[in-house]
Amino acid sequence: xxxxxxxxxxxxxxxxxxxxxxxxxxxxxxxxxxxxxxxxxxxxxxxxxxxxxxxxxxxxxxxxxxxxxxxxxxxxxxxxxxxxxxxxxxxxxxxxxxxxxxxxxxxxxxxxxxxxxxxxxxxxxxxxxxxxxxxxxxxxxxxxxxxxxxxxxxxxxxxxxxxxxxxxxxxxxxxxxxxxxxxxxxxxxxxxxxxxxxxxxxxxxxxxxxxxxxxxxxxxxxxxxxxxxxxxxxxxxxxxxxxxxxxxxxxxxxxxxxxxxxxxxxxxxxxxxxxxxxxxxxxxxxxxxxxxxxxxxxxxxxxxxxxxxxxxxxxxxxxxxxxxxxxxxxxxxxxxxxxxxxxxxxxxxxxxxxxxxxxxxxxxxxxxxxxxxxxxxxxxxxxxxxxxxxxxxxxxxxxxxxxxxxxxxxxxxxxxxxxxxxxxxxxxxxxxxxxxxxx
Amino acid sequence: xxxxxxxxxxxxxxxxxxxxxxxxxxxxxxxxxxxxxxxxxxxxxxxxxxxxxxxxxxxxxxxxxxxxxxxxxxxxxxxxxxxxxxxxxxxxxxxxxxxxxxxxxxxxxxxxxxxxxxxxxxxxxxxxxxxxxxxxxxxxxxxxxxxxxxxxxxxxxxxxxxxxxxxxxxxxxxxxxxxxxxxxxxxxxxxxxxxxxxxxxxxxxxxxxxxxxxxxxxxxxxxxxxxxxxxxxxxxxxxxxxxxxxxxxxxxxxxxxxxxxxxxxxxxxxxxxxxxxxxxxxxxxxxxxxxxxxxxxxxxxxxxxxxxxxxxxxxxxxxxxxxxxxxxxxxxxxxxxxxxxxxxxxxxxxxxxxxxxxxxxxxxxxxxxxxxxxxxxxxxxxxxxxxxxxxxxxxxxxxxxxxxxxxxxxxxxxxxxxxxxxxxxxxxxxxxxxxxxxx
Numbered sequence: 001x002x003x004x005x006x007x008x009x010x011x012x013x014x015x016x017x018x019x020x021x022x023x024x025x026x027x028x029x030x031x032x033x034x035x036x037x038x039x040x041x042x043x044x045x046x047x048x049x050x051x052x053x054x055x056x057x058x059x060x061x062x063x064x065x066x067x068x069x070x071x072x073x074x075x076x077x078x079x080x081x082x083x084x085x086x087x088x089x090x091x092x093x094x095x096x097x098x099x100x101x102x103x104x105x106x107x108x109x110x111x112x113x114x115x116x117x118x119x120x121x122x123x124x125x126x127x128x129x130x131x132x133x134x135x136x137x138x139x140x141x142x143x144x145x146x147x148x149x150x151x152x153x154x155x156x157x158x159x160x161x162x163x164x165x166x167x168x169x170x171x172x173x174x175x176x177x178x179x180x181x182x183x184x185x186x187x188x189x190x191x192x193x194x195x196x197x198x199x200x201x202x203x204x205x206x207x208x209x210x211x212x213x214x215x216x217x218x219x220x221x222x223x224x225x226x227x228x229x230x231x232x233x234x235x236x237x238x239x240x241x242x243x244x245x246x247x248x249x250x251x252x253x254x255x256x257x258x259x260x261x262x263x264x265x266x267x268x269x270x271x272x273x274x275x276x277x278x279x280x281x282x283x284x285x286x287x288x289x290x291x292x293x294x295x296x297x298x299x300x301x302x303x304x305x306x307x308x309x310x311x312x313x314x315x316x317x318x319x320x321x322x323x324x325x326x327x328x329x330x331x332x333x334x335x336x337x338x339x340x341x342x343x344x345x346x347x348x349x350x351x352x353x354x355x356x357x358x359x360x361x362x363x364x365x366x367x368x369x370x371x372x373x374x375x376x377x378x379x380x381x382x383x384x385x386x387x388x389x390x391x392x393x394x395x396x397x398x399x400x401x402x403x404x405x406x407x408x409x410x411x412x413x414x415x416x417x418x419x420x421x422x423x424x425x426x427x428x429x430x431x432x433x434x435x436x437x438x439x
Numbered sequence: 440x441x442x443x444x445x446x447x448x449x450x451x452x453x454x455x456x457x458x459x460x461x462x463x464x465x466x467x468x469x470x471x472x473x474x475x476x477x478x479x480x481x482x483x484x485x486x487x488x489x490x491x492x493x494x495x496x497x498x499x500x501x502x503x504x505x506x507x508x509x510x511x512x513x514x515x516x517x518x519x520x521x522x523x524x525x526x527x528x529x530x531x532x533x534x535x536x537x538x539x540x541x542x543x544x545x546x547x548x549x550x551x552x553x554x555x556x557x558x559x560x561x562x563x564x565x566x567x568x569x570x571x572x573x574x575x576x577x578x579x580x581x582x583x584x585x586x587x588x589x590x591x592x593x594x595x596x597x598x599x600x601x602x603x604x605x606x607x608x609x610x611x612x613x614x615x616x617x618x619x620x621x622x623x624x625x626x627x628x629x630x631x632x633x634x635x636x637x638x639x640x641x642x643x644x645x646x647x648x649x650x651x652x653x654x655x656x657x658x659x660x661x662x663x664x665x666x667x668x669x670x671x672x673x674x675x676x677x678x679x680x681x682x683x684x685x686x687x688x689x690x691x692x693x694x695x696x697x698x699x700x701x702x703x704x705x706x707x708x709x710x711x712x713x714x715x716x717x718x719x720x721x722x723x724x725x726x727x728x729x730x731x732x733x734x735x736x737x738x739x740x741x742x743x744x745x746x747x748x749x750x751x752x753x754x755x756x757x758x759x760x761x762x763x764x765x766x767x768x769x770x771x772x773x774x775x776x777x778x779x780x781x782x783x784x785x786x787x788x789x790x791x792x793x794x795x796x797x798x799x800x801x802x803x804x805x806x807x808x809x810x811x812x813x814x815x816x817x818x819x820x821x822x823x824x825x826x827x828x829x830x831x832x833x834x835x836x837x838x839x840x841x842x843x844x845x846x847x848x849x850x851x852x853x854x855x856x857x858x859x860x861x862x863x864x865x866x867x868x869x870x871x872x873x874x875x876x877x878x
Contacts, residue, residue, distance in 0.1 A: 003490055005531035005743050008513070013528060014543065019479045023487045035803040035812035037780035037830075040458045044450035044560055045484065045546065046517075051442055066485070066515075068507035071550055074447070076505075078485075078517075089452060090446035097682065097827045099813060102455065109547075111510055121483055127812070134791070136813035143800065167867060181803035213571070253794040255800075302449040304444050341476035353575070354693040359790035361582065361694075371476030374568070391476075 012107065017336035022123070025318055025325070028151040029125045032144055032258055033103040038127060041102050043085035045109070049075040054303055055084035055261030057271050064110045078109035082126045083272070083300070083316060084199055090130060091304030096130030113181050117289040117320045128313030130300075135244065137312045138296065139251050145280060145292065145314070152321075154406050156259045159291070163248075163278035164266040166295065168241035172221055175235070176214050177336060184271075185209070188324070190222055193265045215329050222265035232264065246405065248276060272297045278314070286327050292316035320407050337390055341371035343409070344386035348398030356397040359407075366426040385411070393429060449559030451546065456775035460560070464757055464764070465544065467590040468564045471583055472542040475878045477566060480541050484548070488514040493742055494523035496710050519755060521565045521592035522711070522739070528744035529569060537570030537748075540707045556728040567752030569739075574683065576688050576751045577735065581676070584719060584731065584753070585696055591760075592769050595698045598730070602687075602717035603705040605734065607680035611660055614674070615653050623710075624648070629661055633727070634706045661704035663785050671693050671703065687715060709826045715733030715751070724768050731755035752855035761855045776829055780810035783825035785818055795836040798846075798861060805865040826851070832868060 007013045014022060030040070052061035061067070066078040079085060082104060085397050090096065104126045114120055126143060129137040142161060149159055169190070172181045189208050193201050202219060209215040212262050217235075224232040236242040245262065252260045260278075268277040275296030282291070294314025301309045343363070347356045358372040371391060375381045379396065384395050395401075395409050408419045409428055418428055448453045453461060468742040469479070500506070505517040519522060521543060529535065543565045553559055563708040566583060568576040581600060588598055608629070612622045628647050631815035632640050641658060648654040656674075666685050675681040684701065693697045696829055699717075714735030721730070733753025740748045741768040763769050780804070786795045810830060812821045818835065825833050834840075835849050847858045848867055 003486065003493055003527065003742050005527055005745075007483050007524075007527070008485060008487060008515070010484055012481060014481040014485055014530065016478035016480050019481055022481075023479070034779045034806050035806075036807055037778065039779060040462070041455050042453040042458055042461075043452060044446050044452055046447060046450055046548070047562060048443065048447060054442055066507075066509060066840070068505075070505060076447070083447075085723075086453075088444055089454075090443065093454065097824065098822075100686075101810070109485070121485060134813065134815055136815065139796070140811075141795075146805065255796050280506065303442050306444075312719075317654050329596055338477065340473045340478060351498055355693035357578070357582075357694050362584065367474075369474050369476055371540070372579075374571050374579055376574070376575065385538075389476075 009122075010114035010374050011111075012119060012121040012123065020338060021322065022318060022332055023150070024331070025321060026125075029148055029316070030103075030104075031136065032147045032151055033125075035100065035147060036140060038101045038103040040085075040106050040146075041089070042090055043079075043104070043106065045078055045087055045107065045244065045297060046076050047079050049077045050075050051088060052080065055087065055272065056081060060110075064112050065287050066109045066111055079106065079133055080108055080110045081270075082106045082124065083128075083270070083297075083313065083315075084106065085301040086126070086128060086313075088304060090309060091306040093299040094399055096131075096151060099137070100128075100130040102130070103127040117287060117317070117323050119319055123318045124314040126313065127319065128311050128318075129147050129310050130311040132312070133277070133310055138259075138278075139255060141294065141312050141314060142252065142257050142278070143255060146259060149259070149280070149318075152325060153422050154324070154328065156285060158328050159259065159280055159324070160283045161260040161278055162263040162266045163260060163276060164262060164264050165241050165245045165276050166267060166273050167275050168188055168236060168239070168245055169221065169264070171239050171241050173214075173215065176211075176217050182209070183215070184216075186218055187267045188303075190218065190265055190267045191269050193222055209213065210385060215372060224264040224344070227260060227262055245276075267292050268295050270295075274298045276312070280316070282327065282329070284326050287320065287324050289317075289320050291320045291324055293360060331383055339371075339389045339391055339392045340369050341389070341393060342369045342391040343371075343425075344382075344389070344391040345395060346380065346382040346386065346396045347373045348364040348396060350376065352397045352402050355402045359397065362422065363425055368426050368429055395425075445777050451558060451560040451562065454670070458708055459774050459777060460761065463770070464591070464760060465564075468544075468755070469542075469588055471586045472564075472566055474586060475540065475583055477540045477583075478670070480525075480528070480543050481519075482521065482528055482543070482545065484546065485515050486518050486524055489514045490523045490527060491516050491519065494526065494711065495520060497548075497778040499535045499731045503551055506549045518545065519547055519549045520564065520709075521545045521547065522567075522709075522736075522752065525565070525567060526739040527743060529748060530740040530745045535570075538576070539567075539569040541569070542566040542653070545677075556756070556762050558727060558755045558758055562757045564757065565752065566755075567750050569748050569750040571751070572749055574687050574690060577687060577717075577797050578694060580697075580733065580751050581696050581699060581717070581754060582689065582694060585698060587729075587755075587861070588698070588719070591764060592760035593763070593767065597722060597767050598698065598719055599701040599722045600696070600699040600717055601705045602699060602715060603703050604680050604700060605706060605712050606714050607675060607678070607684055608679050608703070608706060610659065610680050611656065611674055612653075616649075617653055621648070623659055625653075625814055628762040629657065629704055629706045630692060630708050632661055639738050644872045664701060665705040667857075668702055672771055684715075687848055707734050708782045709734075711739060713737045717753070720754070721763050721766065725761050726759065728756075728759050730763055731761075738828060764868060778810075778830055779808050780828070780830045781808045782810075782832040782834060782864075783821075783828070783830040784811040785821040785825065785833060785835045786815075787818065788834060789815065791836045791838065791841050795842045798836065801861065802864055807865050807868055812875050842868075 042265045049067050060080050065080045081096050107123050206215045220231050222247045273295035277295035279290040280292040292314050298310045299308045360372045362372050392407050395407050488506050497518050504519045546562050600827040645654050659670050712734035716734035719730040731753050735751045737749045738747045799811045802809050833845050847856050849856045
């Protein structure tokens, strides 16, 4: 039998070069979160199906998920998102110090057709603030997002943080006399607005929302791109949610988050959002899928029988973020090809091997990454390996080096050779950084 | 419905404190691998069941695994180990530069009864060298293991790297006239040697291996703890595998790996090992499960119809390693309680919030991790939060600070207060490190 050489469609397989790009992104996400005091946690990939049925709804938990029954008869799901597990973990922790500020890098699973920016197995970055009712939590989450994009060299014109308020939308739809069920239906339709053409979407609204006045309201509301829009000010002015969104706009301005933009049509797909909702989008429109989506949720842990805990959080797709960075040429050149070794030690013959191995160990003790020949091939073949791996420095360990204890280090890009004692090697390799050479 | 607050039994759920301990370990594993030029890669959790049936055998792939049929009728498995996926990936990559030196941190799944050191969902550290036939590859892998244990402050007396040779064992069993099937059976029995009591094991050998002379051979062979043991020297002396193991012992000595010890009974459980096999064990015997197991495999990618690629590699369980470190008190105090924030900014009232938020942002730009109050509670409640989170420094932003631009930083452990300009804050926080204060 010949086995397939391909991973399953939509699965996450990364060569070292691809992994270095992902690590470049992960590092910046982690540093951005830590700058605000967020702490990392982890939850299982395998969860009881019930947890997601209760939290994520049928569509996500059943239709779009990998779920199965295990050997012990348990109905399991491979998590399609993280939030229900976070809620469970918070409910189980008696001793948490609020505000809880947590982040995680879950790998999640959805049984959907793989497309650009959408895989069946994907890594997310999740970040949540729990236990704070005020907009200060939303503001901090927006600051984290801005810092993430900044640290990845994205400029404000390339992306936008679009936000709205589910409460504001609910208020307006309620004031038309729409029932809770009709409002949920309306949200589902609004969520499709940017995914299809404008006229197709309007048709969909009128088809889904039978009452013409209600359909008009939805169309008028979702076209507002400013809390001051006359239609909106008239429809909602003075209401609690309206006052909140105007205040939030002011806070964003004070904090210098000019990338944030009110868009009434933002509602986000997940059922548990109740307040401010937001998403990060490519402003150029090349990447249509949100880089990040989030919002405020109330009472996320209530289902576990605990006290009420509100929160604000987001999930950010590493794949959509990477596509965005690629689009704007923001992935630094040479990351994927950068080999970890600082120096390659070529070994002249087996006679010098013990000396060379012990030298390599000493250098590693000094924090130098050393790749030493282990093939036993001739020197020219060893040089070829070092060259193909793009290792910046090379040194040959032969009889002379063993006898004298002096090593000649060759800089592979400039061709410069430097002879030194063994103890001087780390300094030479460190100097390359000071001189701004390849690292 | 009230949902369960517990994750499924045997699943991996880590609070921030637990995650910090895991991160402490992961970082040292990663640094040790990188010191030798190993590069990180990733493969999917979900794989075709066929791949593991072919590589890992029925026991692991069917009985001890989570496997199911997806909505598209595909028979899938949640990987119980990494190596088959590595083999597939290598077979698919046309352009690899040998020797390939790769490492990964896969989360793996086994449907087994959870016990001390054994979970159903667990993270491994895998490290492999591909494309090198000589023992120089084995030696490098042993050096990595020694460096890992060193970097975790384990002393040589606390652990042992036990090794043997499957080829040597095979030669000896073949020379008794045992068939391939009987040898496989013998390996399975030998693998149980350290898992049950000596007399129970001997009974098991005699029950499984019907031929008395063959059973005697197995018992004599597996009692050898030195290649020079008279029984072994007589039984195998001069054979290819015997010469190899003696040579390897010399190489280990030359490289100063005194923690390595020959134990003929080491065979490791996985079918694909063909040469040197090894494991890292707690020498104190408190942790009976191997911290790490590995060996040489030939022709791992042959099943994909590609050219022959040999390799040496290991899988190291992070859970067993953590238990070992705990046993010897090697997890540094305070890691789990260490909050990421360097300083807590208390906000006197909403009047100072914009100033405080912008100050926090400036500090973060300098690389300082800042937790700022977002609760709007009174100062004494804010202090309590900072204290409970064990944040080392605190500063209050009130009307005076806003007016003067001068901030007073309080060191929470010493009680010392320092007043400075905003631009001086990072220096004060950096000095704490120079002085060896809490970090």
